[in-house]
Structure formats: C-alpha cells, structure tokens
Amino acid sequence: MERVDIMGFDNFVGQEKAVEIFKRGLSRKKLNHAYLLYGSEERGKLTFAFLAARAINCLNSQEGACGDCVSCQKIEKGLHPDVTIISPQGNNIKIEQLRQAKAQASYRPNEGEKKVIVIKEAHLMSLPAANSLLKILEEPPFYLVFILITSDLALMPYTIVSRCQLVPFNQVPANEIFQFLKEHEQLGSFPEEQLKTAATLADGSIGQAIKIVSSTEWQERRKRYFQMSRDIVLNSDTDIFSCIEELMEEEKILDFFDFLESILRDCLVYQSTEEESLIINIDYLQEIKGIKNKSYRKLLKMIREVERFKKNSGLPLNKRLALEALLVKLKG
Numbered sequence: 537m538e539r540v541d542i543m544g545f546d547n548f549v550g551q552e553k554a555v556e557i558f559k560r561g562l563s564r565k566k567l568n569h570a571y572l573l574y575g576s577e578e579r580g581k582l583t584f585a586f587l588a589a590r591a592i593n594c595l596n597s598q599e600g601a602c603g604d605c606v607s608c609q610k611i612e613k614g615l616h617p618d619v620t621i622i623s624p625q626g627n628n629i630k631i632e633q634l635r636q637a638k639a640q641a642s643y644r645p646n647e648g649e650k651k652v653i654v655i656k657e658a659h660l661m662s663l664p665a666a667n668s669l670l671k672i673l674e675e676p677p678f679y680l681v682f683i684l685i686t687s688d689l690a691l692m693p694y695t696i697v698s699r700c701q702l703v704p705f706n707q708v709p710a711n712e713i714f715q716f717l718k719e720h721e722q723l724g725s726f727p728e729e730q731l732k733t734a735a736t737l738a739d740g741s742i743g744q745a746i747k748i749v750s751s752t753e754w755q756e757r758r759k760r761y762f763q764m765s766r767d768i769v770l771n772s773d774t775d776i777f778s779c780i781e782e783l784m785e786e787e788k789i790l791d792f793f794d795f796l797e798s799i800l801r802d803c804l805v806y807q808s809t810e811e812e813s814l815i816i817n818i819d820y821l822q823e824i825k826g827i828k829n830k831s832y833r834k835l836l837k838m839i840r841e842v843e844r845f846k847k848n849s850g851l852p853l854n855k856r857l858a859l860e861a862l863l864v865k866l867k868g
C-alpha cells in the first residue's frame with residue numbers, strides 16, 4: 537500500500553518527537569494506555585489528538601490515519617461511538633463527566649479497535665475528577681486509550697502525570713514556521729514579508745502563525761495598535777485616552793498593552809544594539825528604527841510602568857483611574 541497512511545502526522549512541523557512517539561506505538565501495536573500532550577496553546581495538540589484517535593482506529597492503515605475510511609470520517613465529524621471528548625464545563629472538568637466517560641468505557645469498543653477518551657485542558661480537572669481518573673489509569677482495560685491535553689503541565693497532579701506517557705509539543709523555530717507557510721497550499725501566495733512577520737510573531741506556534749497570516753482583522757488591529765503605541769512613545773498630542781477607552785470597551789486593553797510593551801522592547805533593543813534581527817515586530821521595522829528621540833532610561837521606565845499596570849490589572853481597582861495614572865506616567 538502507498539504510504540498515504542502516515543499522511544497527517546507528517547504535517548506536524550517541528551513536533552517530530554510527538555510524531556515519533558505515536559508512530560512507534562502504532563507500528564508496534566504497543567500503544568500506551570495514556571498519553572499526556574503538553575505545551576503552550578496553539579501548538580496543535582488538539583489536532584494531533586484527533587489525528588491519533590483516527591490513526592488508532594483507522595480501518596485501512598496500521599500506522600496512521602487514511603482519512604477516507606468510515607472510521608476516520610466518523611471521528612473527524614465527531615460521530616464515532618468509541619471516541620469521547622471531555623472539555624471543561626465552566627471553570628473545570630467535573631467528576632460527573634469522568635463518571636459518564638468511565639461508564640462508556642466499561643464495555644468494549646463498538647466499531648473501533650480501541651476506545652479513545654480525549655481530555656482537553658486536563659489541568660482543569662477537579663480533585664474528585666482527577667482521583668476518579670487515577671483509579672482507571674491504575675488498572676485500565678486493554679482496549680482503552682486516554683489522550684490528555686494540557687497547556688500547563690505544572691498544574692497537573694503528579695500522580696496522573698506519572699501514569700501517562702509524556703508527549704511534548706515544542707516551540708517551533710521561526711524559520712521552520714516560515715518555511716511551512718511558504719510551502720502552504722493556500723497561504724504560500726501571500727507576500728513573503730507578511731509570512732515572515734507571522735512566523736516571527738507566532739511564538740513558536742504554527743497554528744498561531746496561520747491565524748496571523750489569514751486574519752485581516754488581526755492585521756487591522758495591529759495597525760491601530762501601532763499607531764497608538766507610536767503616539768505614546770513619541771508623546772504625540774493625539775487623544776490617546778479616548779482611543780484607549782475604546783479598547784477598554786472592546787476588552788482589548790491588555791492585548792494592547794502587550795503590544796505596546798513589545799514595541800517599547802523593540803525600540804530599546806534597537807537603540808542599544810542597532811541590530812535589526814533582534815526586532816520582533818518586523819512589519820514595523822522601519823518605524824521602530826525611526827523612533828530615536830527616547831533615551832534608554834526613559835524607554836525602560838515606560839516598560840516597567842506598563843508591566844506594573846498589567847500586573848495590577850487583575851485587581852478590583854478602578855480601571856479608569858489606573859489608566860489615567862499610567863498615561864500620566866508614560867507621558868512624564
């Protein structure tokens with residue numbers, strides 16, 4: 537048979553380790569009973585979990601997902617009786633959800649090779665839910681595979697972590713992301729500059745990079761943020777406060793301050809090194825290079841003020857007052 541069977545896994549650029557772990561388990565028919573996929577958001581963990589569920593139950597292939605068979609199709613549409621997805625309800629995953637899944641898992645697969653239970657944001661399991669999972673992880677039926685997903689490994693109970701095979705989702709280097717985007721069927725035709733920017737800003741995540749390139753809303757928002765940031769850095773006379781109030785209404789205020797901080801950081805780095813390659817916001821390279829009239833100390837002070845504001849923003853303070861105070865400090 538053609539090697540279409542491993543199609544899918546090979547698309548996980550930069551996640552060779554995760555792919556290798558699964559392919560090994562599949563090809564030797566020695567799947568672990570529990571995997572824990574961990575790494576920051578937007579690194580493709582959920583997509584990978586679905587692919588793994590398909591590969592485990594694919595009717596055509598022993599080492600991957602064909603994408604065409606009844607089983608692959610059903611899993612993709614969320615209709616497969618042997619694949620269960622558990623997501624947080626509200627702020628956590630409740631014991632009742634685990635109980636239901638365990639009840640379903642108490643009998644053998646209907647159609648597939650194995651029953652697969654995917655637990656999204658597994659670190660949000662309540663303590664009773666985690667304890668209930670622990671019991672089944674200690675004595676799992678042979679036909680059951682758990683795929684746990686977390687963006688915060690440190691919050692997972694050690695007793696659970698120690699019973700899973702750990703599958704890391706790493707930060708993908710920007711040049712690999714750029715290469716991926718360039719070769720992408722739909723996105724490859726975008727201007728190279730835009731692809732480079734997305735790869736640099738994606739924080740090691742292919743998913744994030746794709747989102748950046750394909751979202752015009754994202755580009756527009758960025759334009760607006762840059763305008764405001766420049767006005768703040770250059771102390772222009774525009775009415776920054778009313779712009780910021782708008783953002784407050786859109787609940788984008790922290791988003792904006794993250795952006796402002798990254799611009800300030802870029803200005804600081806460029807002023808002290810004159811090294812273009814260290815600038816993160818490369819789509820504003822020329823503008824950042826052009827901001828020259830701020831001293832190193834002043835920029836550093838601004839960064840600290842923004843950081844302090846962000847740190848306190850979770851507190852029940854009067855946001856308007858806090859913002860006014862911040863703007864005065866940034867201007868001063």
Ligand SMILES: [Zn+2]
Pocket residue numbers: 593594595596597601602603604605606607608609
């Ligand atoms: Zn298949």
